[in-house]
Structures are given as structure tokens and as C-alpha cells.
Amino acid sequence: MPSRRRTLLKVIILGDSGVGKTSLMNQYVNKKFSNQYKATIGADFLTKEVQFEDRLFTLQIWDTAGQERFQSLGVAFYRGADCCVLVYDVNSMKSFDNLNNWREEFLIQASPSDPENFPFVLIGNKVDVDGGNSRVVSEKKAKAWCASKGNIPYFETSAKEGTNVEEAFQCIAKNALKSGEEEELYLPDTIDVGTSSQQRSSGCEC
Amino acid sequence: MSMEASELHDLSDDADYAASQQQGSASMMRCDSEKRSSSSEHEGAELIYLKDNVAIHPTQFASERISGRLKLTKQDSILFLSWIPYKGQTSNAKLSEKDRSLYTITAVPFTEVRSIRRHTPALGWQYVIVVLSSGLAFPPLYFYNGGVREFLALVKQHVYLARSGEDANVFLVNDFQSPLQRTLSSLELPSSLPVASGQSTYPLDGGSSSDSQGRTSAGVDNRVSQYVSRKQKSHDPTRDLSIHLLEKFSLVTKFARDTTTQLFSENNGFGSVDKRWNNQPVHSYSEKLTNIAEEKDNENHHSYPEKEHLNDEEINLVDVPADPLEFNKLSLVWGKPRQPPMGSKELTAFLDSEGRVVESKALRERVFYGGIEHQLRKEVWPFLLGYYAYDSTYAEREYLRSVKRMEYATLKQQWQSISPEQAKRFTKYRERKGLIDKDVVRTDRAFEYYEGDDNLNVNSMRDILLTYSFYNFDLGYCQGMSDYLSPILFVMGDESESFWCFVALMERLGPNFNRDQNGMHTQLFALSKLVELLDSPLHNYFKQNDCLNYFFCFRWILIQFKREFEYEKTMQLWEVLWTQYLTEHLHLYVCVAILKRCRSKIMGEQMDFDTLLKFINELSGHIDLDSTVRDAEALCICAGENGAASIPPGTPPSLPLDEGVLYPQDDDVL
Incomplete structure (x- = not known):
């Protein structure tokens, strides 16, 4: 009988208010975009079935409130996460500058067993806005940040137009799966232990 | 030592x-x-x-x-x-x-x-x-x-x-x-x-x-x-690991047992007991009581399937401990029937010739039991919120409005006079404005009053929130405030009047948005105490399943159910809460009421924290307001002094000191 832990992959989406966390989640899960999502209060999640090498997994994607004041709730929501998605808006420097805070806050509150190698994925969202003319964070700058944090995979998306969203989440699911497997030491019957994910290139090596 | x-x-x-x-x-x-x-x-x-x-x-x-x-x-x-x-x-x-x-x-x-x-x-x-x-x-x-x-x-x-x-x-x-x-x-x-x-x-x-x-x-x-x-x-690590494993296996065993229970409990004859979601009369508590009495111990094992109304999912039934209040329902008046909203004739009867509210308690009682007709809200909400004094005359209120209008203009001027050059050097202002700009354009935009591009009411909302963040610079702006302001602006129309009503509301609920979240933690703590008092089996269930932080009720409390009901119903609920008629903390009893209505589903399906959070979020739009308020009223009465004692003093919405004398029934508690 498969355990719950092995089939459920928990992913947390973090980032400043209004960068598009809810939109990314809904675009990926429901293939829909709306201008009328309300500011997220507290937390919520959506689930989606994903398949990897003939095995089905449930991806549980957590959407959280973006205002700093609500970070203290993280203790309850981040627990047991398998992957953390950091989102910023390529048209907002502040949302990029805050990535460090979000990453560190996550590591403190989720306290993963191996913080050095915990999988993060970075998403620069809203590349569609104004045909890219209002962009203030360059791809180069974002990739440099990813490199400095242990080669975090990086994707540029438009949740509005659906650009690159599927690809980003496939990478997220894959990293969550690896992370999950590393913690499955106590039920080793169907798990390939040892697929370490220390070397991560920009983008996904899948 | x-x-x-x-x-x-x-x-x-x-x-x-x-x-x-x-x-x-x-x-x-x-x-x-x-x-x-x-x-x-x-x-x-x-x-x-x-x-x-x-x-x-x-x-x-x-x-x-x-x-x-x-x-x-x-x-x-x-x-x-x-x-x-x-x-x-x-x-x-x-x-x-x-x-x-x-x-x-x-x-x-x-x-x-x-x-x-x-x-x-x-x-x-x-x-x-x-x-x-x-x-x-x-x-x-x-x-x-x-x-x-x-x-x-x-x-x-x-x-x-x-x-x-x-x-x-x-x-x-x-x-x-x-x-x-x-x-x-x-x-x-x-x-x-x-x-x-x-x-x-x-x-x-x-x-x-x-x-x-x-x-x-x-x-x-x-x-x-x-x-x-x-x-x-448990100091031996290897022993700890084996215990950990055993725990995993016990979950499997439990799953098997639960499934068995489900198979055997499908025909238990209690399928239709709890129909209150549809506001139907509560039926046959005596039937249930008889069955409960037949049980020898206090752990009664009945399963009550919840209504499809709540959720279409398959329901797994396991042994659910009986609601300890079922007994009390027989002897209680279970929440007075709701009255139609108060109309203008009734309102006039509460006012003397110069416009004073003669008996504020009677007015609050009337609103508590039925709400207010929409066109009268503009007149009554400022009283309920504490912006108008009940003993003020028409003339005094007219004067207040004009004074406050000037005061609002002055406050608004504070940020309107910030030049682009000054803004460059004023990070906090830019950040607040950015947050507010982002939130007003996604607050109730499907509602007619705020829909469409270049909507002037959306601009008013932004101006009020920005002005408030200067008026109360320490608190600033926090997500959820726009949810509170939206119905107030819709009802009051006028920007200055809306601002001052919002200020009055934040005097009570500002702590919800404190930086240290202390106001929220206090309320969640009080809620856990109330559930412990009013439904100890449910409390024990939450305790065993690591749900005692009650974060799944965070949204309910932060914006007082704004996202749970449709617009009109939210306004009805708020005016009932604002009367502070039976208690300042009716919203916490509303939480208990909703949780109790779902107790058999929550425990029957053995929801863990995640499932519970999802379940609670998805209740949005499926909660019947009138019957929930009746339950909350009954629970508040039922809890009595013990309920009041469960809520730490100062739990938001705390009353200003001078209004405290309006509530003599609380004297022995506060």
C-alpha cells in the first residue's frame, strides 16, 4: 500500500503581494486566467495529478498571502514542503530584492532537514506586460541570483498568457519528487534513494 | 537552586x-x-x-x-x-x-x-x-x-x-x-x-x-x-525510530478499521437528522436523545452524514463522538427566529424629535435580530460603528459631518502634496501606495459598484486607504482592509463619511492587522477555548490532529467572513456583529457555530490540517447566514459566563472604555 507521503508532493509559492502567485497556480491547474483574483488571505491550495515514469503523484500547490505581516503563519503552512517556488514580477525591482527575505524566511519557518539542498525554483512573472518595455529586472540579473543560491532553476513566465507555466511546474514537480524521495528513508521498498539533486542547472535538466 | x-x-x-x-x-x-x-x-x-x-x-x-x-x-x-x-x-x-x-x-x-x-x-x-x-x-x-x-x-x-x-x-x-x-x-x-x-x-x-x-x-x-x-x-534514538515506524503501521490499521466502520454505518438510520443548513426545522432531538441515553458510556458512537449542500464528495463515516450540547438543545430556545430587516418607520420610532436614539440598547437589539433595510444602513451604520453618538441630535451630526469633512480633506492633503521628488525619498509611502494600488483593483470588482475600467469608486477606495495609512501611520495598510472598506464605501457613498466609519471600525478591529499578529493570535486562542468549552470532543479531535492553532479559521476572523458570504449577506452579518448586543465577540461564536455544523464531517472523514483548511475555504458561499447566526446566539447564551471567561479581556474587537458602561451584563466578567 503506497503511503500518503510518497504520492503527495507539497509545493509552496512565495513572493511579494501582487506578483501573480494565485494566477500562476490557477493557470497551471485550471488553465485559466482572471483579472479578478482577490488578494489571498491566509492560505489555500490546489491539487493536480502529475505523472512521472508511470507513477502518479498529487501535486499540492500552496498559495499564500504576500504581505510580510502574515509571514508568522508560515510555521503552519510551510511544514513538510517538498519544494518552494519563489515568484517575482520582472517589472518590479522591489519584488526581486525581496527574494532573499522570502527564501530565508521559508528556510527558518519550514526548517527542512537539509536546508543547503532544499529545492527552490525561481519564477519571473508578467513578462507579457507592456510588451516587455516596462521590465526592470534583466534575465541576466535573475540568473546571477539563482547561481549565487546554488543554481536554482529559473523560468520566465506569463501567467496571463500561459507562457512557460507548464514547463516551470514540471520542473517544480520533478524537484519536489527528488526532495521527497530523499526523506523517504524509512520506507525504502519502492524508492530509488540516492538521486541527489545537488547539481542544478538553470532551467531543468529533464 | x-x-x-x-x-x-x-x-x-x-x-x-x-x-x-x-x-x-x-x-x-x-x-x-x-x-x-x-x-x-x-x-x-x-x-x-x-x-x-x-x-x-x-x-x-x-x-x-x-x-x-x-x-x-x-x-x-x-x-x-x-x-x-x-x-x-x-x-x-x-x-x-x-x-x-x-x-x-x-x-x-x-x-x-x-x-x-x-x-x-x-x-x-x-x-x-x-x-x-x-x-x-x-x-x-x-x-x-x-x-x-x-x-x-x-x-x-x-x-x-x-x-x-x-x-x-x-x-x-x-x-x-x-x-x-x-x-x-x-x-x-x-x-x-x-x-x-x-x-x-x-x-x-x-x-x-x-x-x-x-x-x-x-x-x-x-x-x-x-x-x-x-x-x-524515549531517550534511545533507535527506540524512537521503531516507535515512529510503529506509528505509521498503526495508521494503516486505523485506515482499515475506519473503512470497516464506514461499511457498517451506512444504514444507521440517522441520515436525516441534521438538516439545519437548509434552515429547516431541527427535527427530533428527542429521537437522538433516546439513542444517546441507551449508550452506557459517554462516548457515543453515532455518525451523522452531512448534507450534500456542503460538499459533493463521498463521505467516509467513522465513529464520531456525540455533540455534548445535543442534550441542551431540548431545553434551550435555540436562537430566536430572525426578523425581517428594520424599516424606516421602526427606525423613526427609536428617534426623538431632535434625532437622538432614546434607547440605544433597544435599537441594537432590533438590528441584532433582523438587520437593517439597505437604504437605512447609511443612517444607522455610523451609530453601530461608534462614529455617531447615540445621544447626538440631527443638528449635531450635521455639524460633525462638516467638521470631519474638513479634517478628512486635511489628512488627504498630507499625501496628495507629496511631490514625485519627495516620493523618491519616501520609501514607506511608495510601498504603501503600491500595496494599496494593487489591492483596490482586485477588491470586489465583480460587484456592480466597483466594476469596469476607470471606476471612480475604486479611486475613492484607494484615496481612503491611503489617507488612513497616514491617519494611522503606525498601523499603515494591511491586506484585508480593502475588504472591510468596500461595503462601507458602497453604503455611505460619501468619501469622508466612509473614511470616518472605517476609522471607527478600525478602532475595534485594527489589532487584526497588527504587525506582530497579536490581535489575530488572541482571537484564535479565544476560539480554541470556546470550542473546548462548547464541544470538547471536537476540541480533542483538533488537539490530536495538530489543528489547535486554528489557522484554518484565519480568513474568517481577519475579515469577519467577508469572503464567506455574498455581498448583501456580509452586510447583514456585519451589522449584527457591530451591535455588540449579546457580546462583543459574536464572530467567535459564529466560528464555533459553523465548525459545530461540520463536526461530524470533520471528524467522520478524519480530516488532517490540510484537508480541514481546504474544506473550510471551500465552505465559502455555502453557509446559511440566518441559521448560523441563530446557532451563534444560542451558543453564546449556552456558554454564558464560562464563555465570556474563555475570551481573554482585550480580545479584539475591544471596546473603548467609555462605551463599557453600555454593557452592564458584562460587569462581573470584565
Whole structure:
């Protein structure tokens, strides 16, 4: 009988208010975009079935409130996460500058067993806005940040137009799966232990 | 027993140190004498630290502060923290013994503490906030005589304390870098220790609580010794691992048993008992009572399938403990029937010839039981919110409006006069404006009043929120505020009037948005106490499933169900809550009412925290307002004094002091 832990992959989406966390989640899960999502209060999640090498997994994607004041709730929501998605808006420097805070806050509150190698994925969202003319964070700058944090995979998306969203989440699911497997030491019957994910290139090596 | 003060060499530069040292030695002497005379100290516990004049501020009123003694004790190498309020504090007639014991922190092991945040402002009192692994936080502990640094230095000698990389004022407890250490540490965590107050049970029949002091002390003893014995049993890491495995297997067994139960309980004949979601008459409690009476023990095993109305999913039925209040429903008037909204003739009858509300309590009662016709809201809401005084005349209100209009214009001018050059150098302003700009365009845009591009009402909303963030610069803007403002602006129309109504509402609910989230934590804590009182099986279920932080009710409380009901229903609920007729805290009873309606589904399906959060979020749009308010009313009456005592004084929405006299029924409690 498969355990719950092995089939459920928990992913947390973090980032400043209004960068598009809810939109990314809904675009990926429901293939829909709306201008009328309300500011997220507290937390919520959506689930989606994903398949990897003939095995089905449930991806549980957590959407959280973006205002700093609500970070203290993280203790309850981040627990047991398998992957953390950091989102910023390529048209907002502040949302990029805050990535460090979000990453560190996550590591403190989720306290993963191996913080050095915990999988993060970075998403620069809203590349569609104004045909890219209002962009203030360059791809180069974002990739440099990813490199400095242990080669975090990086994707540029438009949740509005659906650009690159599927690809980003496939990478997220894959990293969550690896992370999950590393913690499955106590039920080793169907798990390939040892697929370490220390070397991560920009983008996904899948 | 030793203070170990001599070892604290590095504290010589601490301004508070000299004072605290003196204080410390004085209190040690006092403690010595007290220990001899008291049998309540647990045996074998070593006193590590003792600090007098450490206080909790339940409200902003100086008269309601509670002073007490902070202690660190150690038993079998586990450090415990406790804070006991002083007995018979004379300065304070408004606080009963019950209030004090509600805040008592009884021997919390440091293995349950996640972090300690210290606040050592240059001016004002130092305080610490202790945050538990569960996410709950105790109220700030104010060190009237200083010495926070000394306290932390002492803690550091006994538990692993690391400064957070994120915030230099946060100290993480037992935040081991080694995964193995961390795992072992987490395995040692006991899951069943109560979080705070020693008063874990409240007799519903109004039974005596006069011996609460004695019970509290005894509780400390038991808890410490239980904890210690558990700890001793599980100190062997290999043993811990095997226990962990066994636990996994027991889950599998449990799953099998649950499935069996489900198969056998499908035809139990109770399928239609609970139909209240559809506002149908409650039927046949006597039938249920008969069946309950047939059970020999108190653990009644009935399963009540919940209505499809709530959720279309398949329902897994397992043994669900009976609702302890089912008995009471027979003898109770279960919430008065709701009346139609108050109309203009009725309103006129409440006013004298010059426009004063003669009997404000009668008006509030009328609104409580039926709400207000929409076109009258503009006239009545300012009273309910406290913007208009009930005894003001038409003329006085007209004058107030004109004065306030000018005041609003002045406030608004403050940010309107910020030039682009100044804005460049005013990060806080830019950030706030950015947040507000982002939120107003996604607040109720599907609602007619706010829909469409370049909507002027959306602009008004932005202006009001930005002005408020200058009016109350300390609180600033926080997400959720726009949810509160939206119906107010829709009802009041006028920008200045909406602003002042919003200001009045924030006087009550501002603490919901505090930076330290203390207002929210207080309410979630009060909610957990109310559920413990009104549905102990459900409370126990939450406890066993690590749900006691009640974060799944966060949205309900932060914006008072704004996202749970349609627009018109939200306005109806709010005006009922704002009357503060039966209690200031009806919203907490509304939470209990909704949870109780779902109790058999929650427990029957064995929801864990995640599932519960999802379930609660998805209740949005499926809650029947009238029957829920009736339940909440009945629960409030049923809980009576014990309910009021479960809610710490100062829990938002706290009343301004001068309005307190309007509620004589609360005198014995507050």
C-alpha cells in the first residue's frame, strides 16, 4: 500500500503581494486566467495529478498571502514542503530584492532537514506586460541570483498568457519528487534513494 | 537552586543589568520563603531563574495590566517556562481571578518553544514574545524592571539558542543544523500538552471554579511529571525510530478499521437528522436523545452524514463522538427566529424629535435580530460603528459631518502634496501606495459598484486607504482592509463619511492587522477555548490532529467572513456583529457555530490540517447566514459566563472604555 507521503508532493509559492502567485497556480491547474483574483488571505491550495515514469503523484500547490505581516503563519503552512517556488514580477525591482527575505524566511519557518539542498525554483512573472518595455529586472540579473543560491532553476513566465507555466511546474514537480524521495528513508521498498539533486542547472535538466 | 548570575560577565554593559540583578536577588529571597510554605512546586524541579514584575497587557488600558512572576525551572534536564500572575492584585478591580488564570503560563517545556522575539526599545518597556512550535504565541511579557538580555543569556545556558539570520531580535530555540539532531528533537516533542492556561475544562452547568487556583497548581505537577516520564522513556534514538515506524503501521490499521466502520454505518438510520443548513426545522432531538441515553458510556458512537449542500464528495463515516450540547438543545430556545430587516418607520420610532436614539440598547437589539433595510444602513451604520453618538441630535451630526469633512480633506492633503521628488525619498509611502494600488483593483470588482475600467469608486477606495495609512501611520495598510472598506464605501457613498466609519471600525478591529499578529493570535486562542468549552470532543479531535492553532479559521476572523458570504449577506452579518448586543465577540461564536455544523464531517472523514483548511475555504458561499447566526446566539447564551471567561479581556474587537458602561451584563466578567 503506497503511503500518503510518497504520492503527495507539497509545493509552496512565495513572493511579494501582487506578483501573480494565485494566477500562476490557477493557470497551471485550471488553465485559466482572471483579472479578478482577490488578494489571498491566509492560505489555500490546489491539487493536480502529475505523472512521472508511470507513477502518479498529487501535486499540492500552496498559495499564500504576500504581505510580510502574515509571514508568522508560515510555521503552519510551510511544514513538510517538498519544494518552494519563489515568484517575482520582472517589472518590479522591489519584488526581486525581496527574494532573499522570502527564501530565508521559508528556510527558518519550514526548517527542512537539509536546508543547503532544499529545492527552490525561481519564477519571473508578467513578462507579457507592456510588451516587455516596462521590465526592470534583466534575465541576466535573475540568473546571477539563482547561481549565487546554488543554481536554482529559473523560468520566465506569463501567467496571463500561459507562457512557460507548464514547463516551470514540471520542473517544480520533478524537484519536489527528488526532495521527497530523499526523506523517504524509512520506507525504502519502492524508492530509488540516492538521486541527489545537488547539481542544478538553470532551467531543468529533464 | 542558583541564579548563576556570577557567570554573566558579558552583561556589564546592559543598562538594565544592575537593576535586574538587584531585583533578582530580592525576589530570590522572597521565593525561598515562599517555597518553604508552598507545596505547589513540583518535586525535584530546580529553579533556574525567577523574575518579578513581568506583566501581560491584555488591553491598552493600564488598569488591566496583569503583573506576575516569570520562572524557569529545570527537571531531568528539560527547561520549563512559567508565568504566574500575582494573586489578589488590588489595583485592578476589573480583572477577576478567572481572567488572571486564563493567562497563566504553566510549565511549558522549551522543547515546545520555537522562538523568542525580544523587543528592547530605547524608550518604554522591554518585552519578549514566546512563540510555540504549534505557531501559537503567548502575549508579550513585559519586563517592567528590564533584564530581557539577562533572561535570554540564562536561557542560552540551558537550551540551544540561535539568533535568527533574518531578524537579530529573534532567537530560535532548538534550531539544530544537524538533520539527525533535529529529527531526534522533534520526536521528543510531546503532542498532547495543553498550550497555556491550566484551566482546561469549564463545567457547562456553571459549576464552581473557585478552586481553580488549586487545580492549576496540581495541573502543573501532573503535566511536568507526565512529560518527564515520557521523555525518559524515549531517550534511545533507535527506540524512537521503531516507535515512529510503529506509528505509521498503526495508521494503516486505523485506515482499515475506519473503512470497516464506514461499511457498517451506512444504514444507521440517522441520515436525516441534521438538516439545519437548509434552515429547516431541527427535527427530533428527542429521537437522538433516546439513542444517546441507551449508550452506557459517554462516548457515543453515532455518525451523522452531512448534507450534500456542503460538499459533493463521498463521505467516509467513522465513529464520531456525540455533540455534548445535543442534550441542551431540548431545553434551550435555540436562537430566536430572525426578523425581517428594520424599516424606516421602526427606525423613526427609536428617534426623538431632535434625532437622538432614546434607547440605544433597544435599537441594537432590533438590528441584532433582523438587520437593517439597505437604504437605512447609511443612517444607522455610523451609530453601530461608534462614529455617531447615540445621544447626538440631527443638528449635531450635521455639524460633525462638516467638521470631519474638513479634517478628512486635511489628512488627504498630507499625501496628495507629496511631490514625485519627495516620493523618491519616501520609501514607506511608495510601498504603501503600491500595496494599496494593487489591492483596490482586485477588491470586489465583480460587484456592480466597483466594476469596469476607470471606476471612480475604486479611486475613492484607494484615496481612503491611503489617507488612513497616514491617519494611522503606525498601523499603515494591511491586506484585508480593502475588504472591510468596500461595503462601507458602497453604503455611505460619501468619501469622508466612509473614511470616518472605517476609522471607527478600525478602532475595534485594527489589532487584526497588527504587525506582530497579536490581535489575530488572541482571537484564535479565544476560539480554541470556546470550542473546548462548547464541544470538547471536537476540541480533542483538533488537539490530536495538530489543528489547535486554528489557522484554518484565519480568513474568517481577519475579515469577519467577508469572503464567506455574498455581498448583501456580509452586510447583514456585519451589522449584527457591530451591535455588540449579546457580546462583543459574536464572530467567535459564529466560528464555533459553523465548525459545530461540520463536526461530524470533520471528524467522520478524519480530516488532517490540510484537508480541514481546504474544506473550510471551500465552505465559502455555502453557509446559511440566518441559521448560523441563530446557532451563534444560542451558543453564546449556552456558554454564558464560562464563555465570556474563555475570551481573554482585550480580545479584539475591544471596546473603548467609555462605551463599557453600555454593557452592564458584562460587569462581573470584565
